[in-house]
Amino acid sequence: MPSSVDQSTPAHELAALVGPVEELAAPRYAGLARRIRDLVSAGQLPTGTRLPAERDLATALATSRVTIASAYRVLREEGWARTRHGSGTVTDSPGAPAGVGWFPHAGAGRIDLGHAAPEAAPQLAGAYAAALAQLPSLTGGHGYFHNGLPELRAAIAERFTARGLPTDPDQVVVTSGVGDASSLVAEALLEPGDRVLVAHPTYPGALRMVEGARGRLVPVAVDATRPDDLVDAAHLAARQSAPRLAYLEPDFANPTGARLSATGRRRLAATLWQQGVLTVVDEVSAELHLAGDPLPPYAAGVPDVATVTVGGLSKAVWGGLRIGWLRTDAALADRLGTVLVRRQLSVGVLDQLAATALVRDLDAVLDGRRRQLRDRRDVLLAELAARLPDWQVHPPAGGLSLWCALPPGLSSAALSAAAAAHGVLLAEGRAFGTGHAFDDRVRLPFTLPAADLRTAVEVLASLAGPLRTGAGPAVPVGAPTVV
Ligand SMILES: Cc1ncc(COP(=O)(O)O)c(C=O)c1O
8 A cells, every 4th residue: 555645636626426315325424435446446536646635625625524524434444445544534445465475485285376477488598698799799788778779679679660659779778677667657657636538457567657747547448349439448548538548458458358449549549649738659569460461560650748658578488587678759758767876777688689589580489379378278268168068258369368358246356265265376357447347257368278268277176157146255455466
């Protein structure tokens, strides 16, 4: 939970969000508490926001101070608010992610479906061997490379250009992974209270990034069966809430697998650009298409300064490599690069040398990875169809995971808790949304070998029936870090 607070909601603003008190459920203090809880849950009052003084809110809502005090008390008792010495009452989330934490390492006997991240590609070891041989040519210098190793920046720029997005090396900054690249943008450009438009559900790292910068989420629903509906919904949300940033995954989004059509991405990029919203385009899965052809990069239809495209090698090659990048207008790239310099000076040279070889050889790496993921996806779909036919899945045309709708009465939190006790680690649905959304969903990555996927579905099938008794236990929301 955030440790500092300097974001507050003026009484008249909160009163406008709450609406007429006459329409609140009775008793009024409980109705008000519920309304505020829903606002926190929907991201409209982010965790850590200071609530107005009781007297001010009572005046703004034309109700008694006792009503406000009682509502705040209920919020505190239920974990939706806390008292901070000298800061009054601030919003909170019961069981919100602590910001750190990790699934227990999937040791012997455990099947880790909590991470949508495959094992290393076979080309990794060779790339490091070659990098080690090349290293002496660089060790005569100080080893710090502002914005990244020149040959790696050139290789990344070349790949963007070949994909239809003309790019110069000075538009590229090398980072320690994809998440690091997004965080640089948040760190450089977000002020506390700034709004950030996100697809909902979305990658939990994006939610943490906004929370870490004390931004406010503007969640926009996404449905993998009608992915282009996001275009009009995002247009409307941007008009209403004037976000500073949008964070989007146009290709095979985590966790839904949704992919914007060529027309949809062109329209969305144009509308957000026209409304002055800078879009962080997460391309972690962009080249993991398992059927059909790649689509033009999202950023291709708008000026370079309209987007920051972030990508990397974590899914194509290996998460342990920790190499990513961002691509934008050259001046903005340089500005973002200086944030990285302030934070960590530079990214490891040996990793960058290995990454250079891997980016140059990315077509071969991706061929193998796509073949592997396609086979595993099909195994997982077949196992689910055979053993859990009442789970609804929209088969994704790419990416790394299935977003499963559970049958009525089965809680994702309860299922995850029970599965963990049987050695199967899951990322429960609520980790991908704000508040308590998505307890009726679970993400199942198809990143493990077929035998593990079969065993995992067998375990889930043995648990799902007995668990369909209603609400699950109060399990902390998304406590582990999810990738
Ligand atoms: C959508 C998305 N973005 C970013 C990341 C993090 O990537 P990296 O490990 O390169 O920081 C992940 C990891 O799962 C992801 O799913």
